[in-house]
Amino acid sequence: MRWKIPAGALIALAFLVPAAPAAAQFESPGKDAACQTVERKVYQDVRKIVAVDLDTPTDQEIRVLTAQLLHWAKVDKLAGLQDTVEQRLKGTPEELRAFLKKGVPNVWTTDLRIKVNQSMTGAGVNVKKAAQVTLDNGSADALLAYLNDGVYTARELDCASQPTPTPSASPSVTPSATPSTTPTGAATPTASASLGAGGEGGGLPKTGANTAIVASVGAVLLLLGGIGFLIGRRRRSRFVA
Template identity: 55%
Template sequence: MRWKILAGALMALAFVIPATPAAAQVASPGLDESCQTVERKVYKDIRELVTIDPDTAEYVKVRRLANQILSAANKHSFVATPPELQTAMSGSQDDLRAFLKTRIEERWLTDLRIKIGKAMAADPDHTNVYEAAQEVLNTSSMDAHLAFLNDGLYAARELDCAAQPTPTPSATATATPTPSTTVTASPTTPATDTPTPTPSTSLGTASGEGGGLPLTGANTATVAGIGGALLLLGGAGYLIGRRRRTRFLT
């Protein structure tokens, strides 16, 4: 009995183990247009989302399918699919069934082509990306468009990024700081203009011309002293002469 239980457990593990890696499979990182490592964008295949027949399925399931497709389109930032799908969902049941049956793949492919065109515009200098994208755009294969966006774009970018020249680091000279001498200006005493003395009076000449003032002070006393001496001498001479004359007459 035990070996039967053990065999059943091994069989259960055999079914679980292969399924685990597939469920945990995650897309490997890739390069963006600036050659930086980023997470890859994985675009869904619209044909894998449509798992019912829109003509015969219950309308509730048709509406659920339409909402799933709209959510995926908005996640991819599509511009063609969401507005037309919303218009069909706003119409009758027949309108929605007809759109999902005949036009959904065409709109989805249009959005994929728009994404490829944007990738070309973002990589103007990447020759491999441009050539691979142009080759895909020349076809109308849904598989080719999905393969390029999910894998081919990143493979072409790796080739273009590997071909770019590696920038050579240039030696940058480090300037040695030179000590600067700070000169502090001392406050200077403002210059004071010394007034030049201007004579307020001018000496008069002997003739009295020139408009000078009369001499006073020490010069006047000298002249008066000389005049007084001359006057005394004159008086003494007069007296002496008179006395001699009187004696002569007698």
């Protein structure tokens, strides 16, 4: 006799499925394409969601189960599966049951192949080799194992083979030229500058042209004084006589 899961148990199972990846959160970290340590991306095996008796549940229970399938398609960013499930949800309950029974594995496997191909973009030799071996195998189990573990193992090898970057030499410090003690643009005193009025500060006495003028004026005044004296004396003599 065929074993069937009761409808109530099916609904309970559907709501418990999201708890399954909780253990995956404790996976050891891995390397991303840039060799940075990151948390591993764990893809869910959606086949487990539909590995139940799909004949006995009600139409509403089937839709609940399909909603869980759509949830994981979004979480794992499986575009093909997500679009197909959304379209099937718009159809009849019979079409939805038929898809869950036979269509899910094929669409899901195609999405996994796309993810494996994407992992080869800009990847190292070991990742490309491991991805190609997986694609050649083509089974859903091989694709899932590569995405959850194999790609990280291959990246570790590629990252370990990369040369260690050599630190660049420290730039030499060139001492700047010693600044001149004379400020730029400062006026330089000349020897011909005078030191102030009255000969203060040891100024030299004035000679030359100025002295000759003073002497000439004095001589003229002296001559005029003598002439004036003689004229006054003559007038005086005439007055007495």
